[in-house]
Amino acid sequence: MQRIGVFVCHCGTNIAATVDVKRVAETLLKEPGVVHAEDYQYMCSEAGQKLIGDAIKEKQLTGIVVCSCSPRMHENTFRKAAERYGINPYLVEIANIREQCSWIHKDKEEATEKAIILGRAAVAKVMLNAPLQAGTSPVTKRALVIGGGIAGIQTALDIADAGFEVDIVERTPSIGGRMSQLDKTFPTLDCAACILTPKMVEANAHEKITLFTWSEVEKVGGFVGDFKVDIRKKARYVDMDKCTGCGECQAKCPNKKTPNEFNRGLNNRSAIYTPFAQAIPNVPVIDKNACTYLKTGKCGVCAKICKAGAINYEAQDEIITREYGAIVVATGFDTIKLDKFNEYGYNTNKDVITSLELERLMNAAGPTGGHVVRPSNGEDPKTIVFVQCVGSRDTTCRGKTYCSKICCMYTAKQAMLLKDHYPWLDIHVFYIDVRTPGKNFDEFYRRAVEEYDVDYIKGQVGKVSEAENGRLLVQASDLLDNRQIKMEADLVVLATAIEPNEGVRRIASMLTASIDTNDFLTEAHAKLRPVESPTAGIFLSGVCQGPKDIPETVAQAGAAASKVIGLLSKDHLVTNPCTAKCNQVYCNGCSNCEKVCPYGAISYDEQMVIRFGARETTRVATVNTALCQGCGACTVACPSGAMDLQGFSNRQILAEVDAICR
Amino acid sequence: MSMNNSEWKPKIVAFCCNWCSYAGADLAGSSRLAYPADVKIIRVPCSCRVNPMFILRAFQKGADGVILCGCHPGDCHYSTGNYYARRRMTTLFSMLDFLGVEKNRTHVEWVSAAEGVKFSATMNKFIEQVRELGPNVRLEDIRCKQN
Amino acid sequence: MKTVTADQIREISGVDTRKCMKCGRCSASCPAYDEMDIRPHQFISYVQNGNIEPLMNSKSISKCLSCFACVERCPRNVKPAKVIEAVRVSVLRQRGETILSADEMPELLDENMPQQLLMSAFRKYKK
Numbered sequence: 001m002q003r004i005g006v007f008v009c010h011c012g013t014n015i016a017a018t019v020d021v022k023r024v025a026e027t028l029l030k031e032p033g034v035v036h037a038e039d040y041q042y043m044c045s046e047a048g049q050k051l052i053g054d055a056i057k058e059k060q061l062t063g064i065v066v067c068s069c070s071p072r073m074h075e076n077t078f079r080k081a082a083e084r085y086g087i088n089p090y091l092v093e094i095a096n097i098r099e100q101c102s103w104i105h106k107d108k109e110e111a112t113e114k115a116i117i118l119g120r121a122a123v124a125k126v127m128l129n130a131p132l133q134a135g136t137s138p139v140t141k142r143a144l145v146i147g148g149g150i151a152g153i154q155t156a157l158d159i160a161d162a163g164f165e166v167d168i169v170e171r172t173p174s175i176g177g178r179m180s181q182l183d184k185t186f187p188t189l190d191c192a193a194c195i196l197t198p199k200m201v202e203a204n205a206h207e208k209i210t211l212f213t214w215s216e217v218e219k220v221g222g223f224v225g226d227f228k229v230d231i232r233k234k235a236r237y238v239d240m241d242k243c244t245g246c247g248e249c250q251a252k253c254p255n256k257k258t259p260n261e262f263n264r265g266l267n268n269r270s271a272i273y274t275p276f277a278q279a280i281p282n283v284p285v286i287d288k289n290a291c292t293y294l295k296t297g298k299c300g301v302c303a304k305i306c307k308a309g310a311i312n313y314e315a316q317d318e319i320i321t322r323e324y325g326a327i328v329v330a331t332g333f334d335t336i337k338l339d340k341f342n343e344y345g346y347n348t349n350k351d352v353i354t355s356l357e358l359e360r361l362m363n364a365a366g367p368t369g370g371h372v373v374r375p376s377n378g379e380d381p382k383t384i385v386f387v388q389c390v391g392s393r394d395t396t397c398r399g400k401t402y403c404s405k406i407c408c409m410y411t412a413k414q415a416m417l418l419k420d421h422y423p424w425l426d427i428h429v430f431y432i433d434v435r436t437p438g439k440n441f442d443e444f445y446r447r448a449v450e451e452y453d454v455d456y457i458k459g460q461v462g463k464v465s466e467a468e469n470g471r472l473l474v475q476a477s478d479l480l481d482n483r484q485i486k487m488e489a490d491l492v493v494l495a496t497a498i499e500p501n502e503g504v505r506r507i508a509s510m511l512t513a514s515i516d517t518n519d520f521l522t523e524a525h526a527k528l529r530p531v532e533s534p535t536a537g538i539f540l541s542g543v544c545q546g547p548k549d550i551p552e553t554v555a556q557a558g559a560a561a562s563k564v565i566g567l568l569s570k571d572h573l574v575t576n577p578c579t580a581k582c583n584q585v586y587c588n589g590c591s592n593c594e595k596v597c598p599y600g601a602i603s604y605d606e607q608m609v610i611r612f613g614a615r616e617t618t619r620v621a622t623v624n625t626a627l628c629q630g631c632g633a634c635t636v637a638c639p640s641g642a643m644d645l646q647g648f649s650n651r652q653i654l655a656e657v658d659a660i661c662r
Numbered sequence: 663m664s665m666n667n668s669e670w671k672p673k674i675v676a677f678c679c680n681w682c683s684y685a686g687a688d689l690a691g692s693s694r695l696a697y698p699a700d701v702k703i704i705r706v707p708c709s710c711r712v713n714p715m716f717i718l719r720a721f722q723k724g725a726d727g728v729i730l731c732g733c734h735p736g737d738c739h740y741s742t743g744n745y746y747a748r749r750r751m752t753t754l755f756s757m758l759d760f761l762g763v764e765k766n767r768t769h770v771e772w773v774s775a776a777e778g779v780k781f782s783a784t785m786n787k788f789i790e791q792v793r794e795l796g797p798n799v800r801l802e803d804i805r806c807k808q809n
Numbered sequence: 810m811k812t813v814t815a816d817q818i819r820e821i822s823g824v825d826t827r828k829c830m831k832c833g834r835c836s837a838s839c840p841a842y843d844e845m846d847i848r849p850h851q852f853i854s855y856v857q858n859g860n861i862e863p864l865m866n867s868k869s870i871s872k873c874l875s876c877f878a879c880v881e882r883c884p885r886n887v888k889p890a891k892v893i894e895a896v897r898v899s900v901l902r903q904r905g906e907t908i909l910s911a912d913e914m915p916e917l918l919d920e921n922m923p924q925q926l927l928m929s930a931f932r933k934y935k936k
Binding site: 514 | 673680685690692694696702703706707710712715724725737741774775776777
């Protein structure tokens with residue numbers, strides 16, 4: 001005979017304000033099998049947990065229902081409490097009467113009724129719960145970091161410093177990422193290269209860190225503690241061991257017509273190239289889509305000129321398979337495409353540029369050697385207009401609904417640096433709101449206005465067109481003066497919205513990590529678990545999780561690293577005991593379950609089975625509980641009803657259905 | 663039907679996968695996005711855990727509508743579960759329709775963990791759909807009814 | 810003239826004025842801006858504040874070209890031109906007269922006139 005205890009939480013007033021908790025407890029006490037019911041202000045508190053413990057001892061409870069918040073919140077808390085007080089943790093069920101009841105309903109009568117039904121369903125389920133024992137699985141003590149920008153580098157360094165091996169997979173020829181493209185960084189105006197390069201060198205030199213540049217993650221298998229990852233090392237056509245990084249090949253390559261990605265297409269690069277001077281590794285790659293030799297078999301200049309004999313046109317992509325205990329996603333961001341913003345003329349006018357392009361123009365290692373000129377004619381600009389929120393905070397199909405967060409600050413930075421170099425410049429910034437939360441951020445922005453005389457105008461630019469004299473004509477509104485402005489400018493800089501890097505969707509689905517409507521990876525809990533993905537063993541670092549600046553990225557990278565270290569320092573992980581189980585008496589050996597299992601956890605072999613009192617040797621399914629993740633696909637595929645999922649068994653779910661429809 | 667439609671409250675059973683839709687429902691809750699109390703959610707690990715039998719049972723026991731929510735295609739926590747769910751439910755729902763349980767009483771929707779707004783909107787829309795159809799009598803087994 | 814309510818304007822135009830984030834891109838895009846006494850972005854905030862009477866007496870409602878540049882460029886899908894049109898329609902309905910009839914059209918036509926202008930003209934001047 002089951003003896004169930006029901007515990008109804010007030011959650012302060014979160015539940016009690018809309019649900020009559022006393023009535024819920026009283027009504028559920030009348031359910032068959034329920035021997036104890038009570039309500040308490042905060043069930044998750046130490047005192048609340050003790051109430052549960054006392055009831056377990058006094059009433060010899062065999063099952064527990066907690067009517068409280070979402071099981072995603074406190075299921076673990078109550079399971080641990082149950083274990084502490086002597087019953088199996090899997091004999092606990094949660095009825096979600098906060099997120100799915102009190103918070104969405106206003107009518108007390110209606111909400112109370114629903115809470116009772118939800119409680120009743122949980123009681124019906126817990127009656128059929130069986131005690132489960134969690135198994136363990138070993139942990140591979142190595143981490144994979146996908147993306148070699150500042151987020152990935154920092155995460156890798158922090159993990160490696162704790163003594164664990166880390167691999168960084170970076171799809172471009174060098175680590176460094178977006179930050180290596182920047183000139184100076186706000187709010188202290190450090191030069192990006194000066195603070196990034198030492199970290200890149202450190203990552204390269206660290207004995208625990210292995211870099212896979214010009215590589216991509218191809219396939220991910222396994223689960224937390226034991227991922228198996230295929231990494232595609234794309235053919236570099238240059239031998240990493242032989243190359244001395246002298247750069248002769250790049251200088252002599254006759255094919256210099258490919259737009260330079262690193263400089264955002266502001267100039268061209270050779271077919272054999274390193275993206276920038278401080279690249280790590282300092283070994284060039286040959287762009288097979290540009291190289292004359294690889295396309296036509298004629299040329300071969302780089303091979304002739306290379307004294308080290310490092311060029312190898314026969315190189316092939318290579319797939320290597322490595323095991324990892326944890327994976328960190330640090331795939332970063334790009335600026336959005338501006339094809340839909342015709343009014344700004346980005347695609348038609350060379351002097352309309354994105355702020356990342358301006359960053360390259362301002363950089364001493366950039367296409368103009370740090371001299372800011374009009375890309376159309378190379379002349380010095382006199383008037384520069386900055387347009388904020390291009391594609392950000394845009395609910396139409398053209399842009400992104402979110403605030404890109406970094407633009408207000410980098411615009412202030414760029415305006416100040418420009419004024420520093422070219423004091424005669426006339427700079428106007430059109431803004432909707434200036435958003436500068438952060439340490440020393442607002443002070444920084446005010447300096448641009450008060451010390452540097454940058455003209456901030458509350459309003460937006462409606463149209464940028466070409467004036468007859470070749471300059472740009474900017475039509476904008478000034479909302480505070482209630483006037484329309486038409487001014488000429490030489491350069492228009494668009495603070496373009498940022499979005500997660502292309503390909504993040506592919507990576508997320510390989511990792512089965514969830515992703516939001518904007519393609520940012522979702523965190524396990526928006527406040528309390530911001531650097532973990534809901535998928536165990538997957539961690540998030542940097543802008544792939546949401547827009548953020550460098551200080552925040554570095555902080556998050558450290559946080560992700562500490563979570564990884566916490567995971568890798570364990571020898572074993574407790575596995576989820578809610579796995580599939582085959583009742584071999586009923587199994588007819590059809591293999592349907594084997595085919596639908598995404599983990600290859602089901603195998604078939606000949607076994608001795610006792611059916612209706614007779615022994616027979618027959619082909620039956622067996623579930624490898626170390627591999628099974630408990631999705632339940634097999635239970636539905638099974639035509640004979642032999643396969644069931646522990647913790648979510650057919651009988652349990654049917655009991656819930658019955659209780660709800662009663 | 664003698665029943666007054668304004669008094670009648672439909673019974674809706676919603677199966678939600680633990681990783682996306684259940685989290686989406688939680689988000690709808692913490693964002694206080696209301697939907698009628700007629701919806702009762704059953705948590706399952708994955709949409710592919712939902713056996714067609716569960717849905718038949720719900721209709722037998724007097725449910726007026728059944729909705730199944732899972733991760734978006736390609737986003738399944740178990741990589742492929744929602745594809746199985748989609749295929750199974752397409753077949754089941756068209757068969758149910760043939761048997762007289764109208765298409766509008768059944769629905770599959772993809773709701774991610776970040777789509778609280780979508781979850782609430784989906785539920786509101788679905789209930790409206792079921793309300794228009796009135797009570798389900800086709801599969802309901804009156805022997806299952808309690809007095 | 811009887812003043813219509815802000816809710817009526819919202820209903821006629823189908824515009825939710827709360828969506829506006831006051832960026833001013835509508836007024837920045839407007840080619841008739843200099844002719845207007847009340848500017849496109851102000852229309853939204855006037856309606857939001859329930860201040861309809863000045864809008865009905867404004868000359869802006871007849872200066873709006875219905876070019877829909879503001880609708881096209883609004884990042885929040887607010888559609889200021891629809892609000893202006895709703896006010897214009899309300900005024901015309903009260904006045905109860907048609908300023909432009911179809912019979913007058915042929916002599917006003919010239920071959921360079923875009924068809925869209927005909928539509929706008931009828932929207933504007935016919936009851």
